[in-house]
Amino acid sequence: MGTHVIKMPDIGEGIAEVELSQWHVKVGDLVVEDQVLADVMTDKAMVDIPSPVHGKVIALGGQPGEVMAVGSVLISIEVEGAGNLKESAAPAPVKEAPVAPKVETTVENKPAAAPRPAPACQGPVVAREADERPLASPAVRKHALDLGIQLRLVRGTGPAGRILHEDLEAYLAQGQADASAPAAAAYTQRNDEEQIQVIGMRRKIAQRMQDATQRAAHFSYVEEIDVTAIEELRAHLNEKHGASRGKLTLLPFLVRALVVALRDFPQMNARYDDEAQIITRLGAVHVGVATQSDVGLMVPVVRHAEARSLWDSAAEISRLANAARNGKASRDELSGSTITLTSLGALGGIVSTPVLNLPEVAIVGVNKIVERPMVVKGQVVIRKMMNLSSSFDHRVVDGMDAALFIQAIRGLLEQPATLFVE
Template sequence: MGTHVIKMPDIGEGIAEVELSVWHVKVGDMVVEDQVLADVMTDKAMVDIPSPVHGKVISLGGEPGEVMAVGSILISIEVEGAGNVKESAQPAAVAAPAAPVAAPKVETVVASKPVAAPRPAAVCQGPMVAREADERPLASPAVRKHALDLGIQLRLVRGTGPAGRVLHEDLDAYLAEGQSNASAPVAAAYAQRTDEQQIPVIGMRRKIAQRMQDATQRAAHFSYVEEIDVTAVEELRAHLNEKHGATRGKLTLLPFLVRALVVALRDFPQINARYDDEAQVITRLGAVHVGVATQSDIGLMVPVVRHAEARSLWDSASEISRLATAARNGKASRDELSGSTITLTSLGALGGIVSTPVLNLPEVAIVGVNKIVERPMVVKGQIVIRKMMNLSSSFDHRVVDGMDAAQFIQAIRGLLEQPATLFVE
């Protein structure tokens, strides 16, 4: 038997260190080639670290939340044959698991016995598998999200994929073959609880926290809200989907908003800009790279639709869909998550009436989309029902004057209320 040491890989672009976000294995586990061992976090992207060998985990080189240098020992695996470490030169870290004192645990729960038993997480449960309470089963982000939506504790589900990975089919089997827990005492829902949960801020959540704090401390935020009558553009969208949806794909409102941004920015180049506040330089860009804020299992990510100025409605729609899927599945690359010049953020049906989005530095503008509602409006002296939507946008007052911001949003409003002007050159 030999030892195969896996070191923290060079992610590229001059990155010297990364944060270890989560382990997918523990000491004593048997792993197979290409099985994901750990997730590490760069400035923006989550990266999977797969195993290049079959074998048994004999030591872990760090704890979740620890920042590790590129080239440091990540994990050691016992393998058949000689491995890649000579017996005489084997590092001490390979012989025993590392346990840095300062590194936080992934999750700490302090709990006392409740008055009554809580309701089980899932409404029904099928074939179960025994795992430790803190053991993280192998599963893709999409499967984890599906399990969360279904109220299933993933550690209870038997995985039938490679190396015991839990698949969507395993969740279906868990529900289909189980028995309903509908008879659980109603009183359990009213049980007193005194448990507490401490969750260290690590990985993507720590990056988001740092970026949001940095943005609010450095930029001089101000927001501008305007309501827009989107009845006409929604009618156009429905018409195009009916005529071309089957062959070109369905359009959401987002591609129209991207097009409106592109056209409006022609007259407001100072808004399609980045501000280097250390060098005191504003860079105005001809290319419009639109960041589209996207919620994922690991937090808010902003994949970038590059050169939106050169894309058709369907091209933008396809790229937005592709990037959103990659971000939600944790597969978006570093390049796909960087380089935006202006950001578009939307909560869809949950968009509320007004929001105050935080700038995505070093950009100087972010356009926030609120939900569409039908309201009575006065049009030419008559009360009619129109589809109305607010744009809640924020700007960096160090770069963008209030009048410029207002005129920019009014330009977007005019384009969306008369959607034919989106395509008039």
Template sequence: MGTHVIKMPDIGEGIAEVELSQWHVKVGDLVVEDQVLADVMTDKAMVDIPSPVHGKVIALGGQPGEVMAVGSVLISIEVEGAGNLKESAAPAPVAAQEPPAAPKVETVAESKPAAAAGPRPAPVCQGPMVAREADERPLASPAVRKHALDLGIQLRLVRGSGPAGRVLHEDLEAYLAQGQSNASAPAAAAYAQRHDEEHIQVIGMRRKIAQRMQDATQRAAHFSYVEEIDVTAIEELRAHLNEKHGASRGKLTLLPFLVRALVVALRDFPQMNARYDDEAQVITRLGAVHVGVATQSDVGLMVPVVRHAEARSLWDSAAEISRLANAARTGKASRDELSGSTITLTSLGALGGIVSTPVLNLPEVAIVGVNKIVERPMVIKGQVVIRKMMNLSSSFDHRVVDGMDAALFIQAIRGLIEQPATLFVE
């Protein structure tokens, strides 16, 4: 038997040290070639570190949250073969998730032929309940997490039956059926005093998100502007286009219409499509409109970028938004897909609330927030009618954008949305 020492690889881009975010193995585990050993966080991305060999883990080189230098010992693996010590850097790291610039990557490593090695780990038996570490965060959508919270279920105790162990709504129901949730406890227990505490270390993606958010709010002079928009006409147009072309071209959401409205409005307000280098005191206005679309994932908020939105049709934008959102949520977006935006669009969909105050995606100077659509009685030409209404809650960098310009910009978007034909008039 021999020992294979894997050193922290050179991630590139001049990075000298990275943060060890999470171990996927522990001492004593059997690992196989290309199995992910750990996640590390750079200033720009979460990166998977795969194993170059088959063997047994005998030592870990650090703890989650620890900053490690490139070239330091990451992990030691016992391998079959000669007894001499072998050293290597880990295989080319795989980008996992890039943190947002102020609010977003994992590509599958190339499969290699299996070399003679120790046994592969046995598959885990599925069931409604599983014991995870107290700080382990299982994969689940925001809706499933809210459902679990409403039911009083600790998500880490639920066995996930979805891809990569993702916890689904059905898994919560199976858990309840087994009588494992707090909901099955005696009614009196719901009123019992609790004195437990949970300490969660802020590391990895969550630490980067926190740092970037804090940096954005400290450096930029945020101000927000809210405008009410009647979306009845554009929703009717969207429904008509989906009925006529949905089967052949794909379904349209409201987002591609908003992207188009941004593109058209920016022609008259180019100062919104800009980046501000506050150290060099230089504002760069861009002709290309690269729209960042804030997307929630299991590891936090990510911002994939729809590049050259000015050159895309509604369906082209819709397809790209869908592709990028799926890549971000599944951790397969590339670094390039998560950087380079010039203005950001953020939406919580049906959970969008009435008003929000989005945080700027530095170094951008504008972010447009979309709130939920509600039906309300409105007075039009002296008549009370039911209309579909929505607020745009947007934020700007007051160092670069004046309040009047911000208001006029959002009102221009309002005019385009309320008269959707103007989106396509050149």
């Protein structure tokens, strides 16, 4: 038998170290080629590390939450054949994300591939040890808690046995939930505690939010907008072109409004390097669209929004959101924004105070649409109203300019024909 040592790969962009976010295997597990071994977190994205060989895990090189240098030992795998792994350099940077980096290593007397373990019988229920923690995202764990399902009884069909939302639905369909979940007694006292280590994407989000609030001089501005006309236009376009071009949400209209308004307010489409004391205004409008995923808030970027039609923007927003939620967004797709658009959709509330996505100087927040009685030309009418809650970096953006910028967006949305007047 031989030992195949896999080192932390060079993920590119000059990154010297990464955070080990999660193991998908443990010592003693049999693994096959291309099976995901671990997730690592860079400053911009989560990256899967696959196995280049078949074999048995004999040692793990770190613990979740540990920051590891590129080239350090990540994992050791026992493989068939004689000889041990030679020392080898870390792999070259991965250029074509979101494909996970291919870890290249060399072995003396390269062993024959070990036979692949037979796949486990797939089914909705599986028995685990009481102290065994199954693989599942925070969103799946919360979903299971809400449904009264014990995750240790659910078979996961995701990579390395990760439990997905679909697995919870399959478990319920088999009628196992009622039998496995103990009935909760009314008004029962609880004294349990749970400690959750802040690692991976959650730690990166925490660091970025803290950094943004400590370094930028935030101020927020809220404006009420009558979106009745834009919603009527959206419904008309969907009815006429939805089947052939795809359905439009409000977001591509908001992206278009940003693009048009920025023509008169270029200081909002900028990045501020506070160390060099340089403001860079950009002609290209790369709109970051804040997206909630199972691992936390991500901001994929709609590049060159100024050159996109409504349907082009809609398709790109949908594609990027799906990639972010599925953990498939590449580093390039998660970086380079010049201004950010954030929306909580139907949960948008009345007012919010979004945090800047540094080094940007402006973020536009969308609240939910509600029908309210409004006075129009002396008459009380029902209108669809929505607030924009936006934040700016007061070191760069003056309050008057911020107000005028948001009011320009308001005028464009309330008179939607002006969105398309060149």
